[in-house]
Amino acid sequence: DAGVTQSPTHLIKTRGQQVTLRCSPKSGHDTVSWYQQALGQGPQFIFQYYEEEERQRGNFPDRFSGHQFPNYSSELNVNALLLGDSALYLCASSRRQVSEKLFFGSGTQLSVL
């Protein structure tokens, strides 16, 4: 049983570009959440998707958007990249309304030059 998978593992972009990160949840999970983790900091919640809709959102600008597909996989899109967007982007999956441990992907390390 595959866990949460993220792609790509590493990415280098330049300021102003756009990027798309992908996440496949653990089998049986229907909810995907995205987090940004700057170097030396704890993760910050970006948003959560369930039933192909954004359900919750953290304090991130509209440049950060997402999508969830019918197979529960998800994408995170960031437009007009800034140097400050350089971070590890983590995806976590879970079952909606079920309180249990979370399952995280290994993350995508994004570097903006």
Added chain:
Amino acid sequence: KNEVEQSPQNLTAQEGEFITINCSYSVGISALHWLQQHPGGGIVSLFMLSSGKKKHGRLIATINIQEKHSSLHITASHPRDSAVYICAGMYSGGGADGLTFGKGTHLIIQP
């Protein structure tokens, strides 16, 4: 404002020592997670607590709802326990995710 504070920020100990990492949070939490993050980024969920105490191997997690405080203990610590330990609070009104994270405790266990 939902806040989660961890201490200490950094901890270095000798193999075999008993380790305690502390986490305090603001009112309104419905559950608290303890996570382990190794170099390279991968995060593993250790515990989810809403009350009492949980144990898994050499790891023990406790939570005191009245004091808004949780602790993670490691008994007979080993160099492979070296990692960043993060507590994260799930606040009422949220779903299974949408956590507020602490900044993490960087633990180094020396042989």
